[in-house]
Amino acid sequence: PIAAETAVAETLPDALQNRLQPIGIDIRDLSLSFGATQVLKGIDLKIEPGEFFAFLGPSGSGKSTLLRAIAGFGPTPKGTIALDGQDVVGLAPWKRNVGMVFQNYALWPHMSVARNVAYGLDERRVPKRESVARVNAALELVGMRQYADRYPSQLSGGQQQRVALARTIVVEPRVLLLDEPLSNLDANLRVQMRQDLLKLQRRLGITTIFVTHDQEEANTICDRIAVMADGVVQQIGKPDDVYDNPANSFVANFLGTAN
Ligand code: ADP
Ligand code: MG
Numbered sequence: 001p002i003a004a005e006t007a008v009a010e011t012l013p014d015a016l017q018n019r020l021q022p023i024g025i026d027i028r029d030l031s032l033s034f035g036a037t038q039v040l041k042g043i044d045l046k047i048e049p050g051e052f053f054a055f056l057g058p059s060g061s062g063k064s065t066l067l068r069a070i071a072g073f074g075p076t077p078k079g080t081i082a083l084d085g086q087d088v089v090g091l092a093p094w095k096r097n098v099g100m101v102f103q104n105y106a107l108w109p110h111m112s113v114a115r116n117v118a119y120g121l122d123e124r125r126v127p128k129r130e131s132v133a134r135v136n137a138a139l140e141l142v143g144m145r146q147y148a149d150r151y152p153s154q155l156s157g158g159q160q161q162r163v164a165l166a167r168t169i170v171v172e173p174r175v176l177l178l179d180e181p182l183s184n185l186d187a188n189l190r191v192q193m194r195q196d197l198l199k200l201q202r203r204l205g206i207t208t209i210f211v212t213h214d215q216e217e218a219n220t221i222c223d224r225i226a227v228m229a230d231g232v233v234q235q236i237g238k239p240d241d242v243y244d245n246p247a248n249s250f251v252a253n254f255l256g257t258a259n
Pocket of ligand 2: 065
């Protein structure tokens with residue numbers, strides 16, 4: 001089990017409360033191709049400010065491509081992605097103020113935990129005193145403050161994941177994007193980390209999109225889910241509503257509610 005000292009903080013530390021604002025995401029008629037292959041096919045999706053939202057679907061359905069398009073990575077899509085009312089299609093990733101956590105964490109192996117987390121603040125030339133306060137706050141939030149001087153190789157997979165979350169949160173993104181963040185963890189830890197992710201999201205209050213192929217994961221922690229298949233959103237709703245009333249046979253089969 002996770003030791004008590006690595007629990008998510010009960011309240012959001014002061015140093016992180018400056019710019020965190022829940023914003024809405026409005027995606028309209030979004031299509032994206034890799035060369036001749038169309039991967040996203042007219043996605044319409046409205047996510048409310050502060051929602052914990054899931055893209056749920058089988059491998060290859062386009063979840064990561066859609067998430068990356070929101071962050072500004074990959075080919076430029078057709079259609080619009082409005083963040084807080086502003087269309088960001090074509091805008092460079094760093095101008096979007098969107099935070100993304102990758103499946104493999106991508107921590108710098110030669111940097112301590114604290115320096116990994118400070119990296120994005122250094123890039124933004126945040127003054128040292130403020131940077132230290134924010135790094136400490138982010139590490140405290142994810143329950144990793146006592147590991148500030150360790151190196152990634154000295155941490156477990158779950159701890160590395162926490163550091164990756166801290167590193168993304170510390171720059172106070174408008175939106176938090178999580179691409180299968182638990183899939184590299186062993187089964188027990190994955191279940192524990194679900195609850196911590198939910199706590200973290202509620203403390204931060206920022207709009208969060210969680211990508212997963214695991215329906216149980218999506219259903220236990222997300223406010224609403226979009227079920228995707230083959231580059232199309234099949235259904236959007238609260239987990240229970242989608243379960244009780246699958247829109248089509250694909251959704252019913254995928255959720256295992258077909259009879
Ligand atoms: P998911 O995250 O749901 O598993 P992806 O968004 O990764 O799905 O992929 C959707 C489709 O797009 C797949 O058919 C995949 O092969 C294709 N795809 C993803 N990235 C690329 C790429 N860089 N070049 C070509 N095709 C890609
Ligand atoms: Mg993916």
